[in-house]
Amino acid sequence: MLVAGAKASIPPERLPDLLTRAQADLGGRIQEYRRRYELVDETDEYAAFFVPTDHWDEVGERLELGRRETDALRRTHEEQLRRIGRCSERREEFDAALEIRQAAVIGL
Numbered sequence: 001m002l003v004a005g006a007k008a009s010i011p012p013e014r015l016p017d018l019l020t021r022a023q024a025d026l027g028g029r030i031q032e033y034r035r036r037y038e039l040v041d042e043t044d045e046y047a048a049f050f051v052p053t054d055h056w057d058e059v060g061e062r063l064e065l066g067r068r069e070t071d072a073l074r075r076t077h078e079e080q081l082r083r084i085g086r087c088s089e090r091r092e093e094f095d096a097a098l099e100i101r102q103a104a105v106i107g108l
Contacts, residue, residue, distance in 0.1 A: 010072040021063055022073050026106045033106065040094070041084050046108055048081055050101040080105045 010018070026033070030047065033039075037049040056077075060070030081103035085094035094103075 010068055014069070015072060015076065018065070018069055018073055019076065022059060023107050025059060025063060026104060027108075030106055030108070033104065037104070040081075040097075041088065041090075042108075044108065046105050048084055048103065048105045050097055051104045053100070053102055055102045055104060074102060077103045077105050 033047070033049050033051075037051050039047060039049055041048040056070050056074035059065075059073065060067075065073070078098055081094050081098070082091065084105070085091035
């Protein structure tokens, strides 16, 4: 989370609020995500999806976020998916997919 925020030039203290806002938005749309996007991993705690490359721009507009805030969210979700990939031995698969898509990891 800290790495993603730093890369997007967001102070670390801003990230928890941004992630909470995004989770509230995405969590309310979980059924839509299940219908529209590829579910790549799921546990009792989260569902991880591959989403189109403009996904976080749309979320940022919906939440009225600036470019850096939107970028921090995108990077944080990508890093979370990479962590999931390392733990599940799917890192290469996820890294390759992130070259053409984005990630959304939604808490359940």
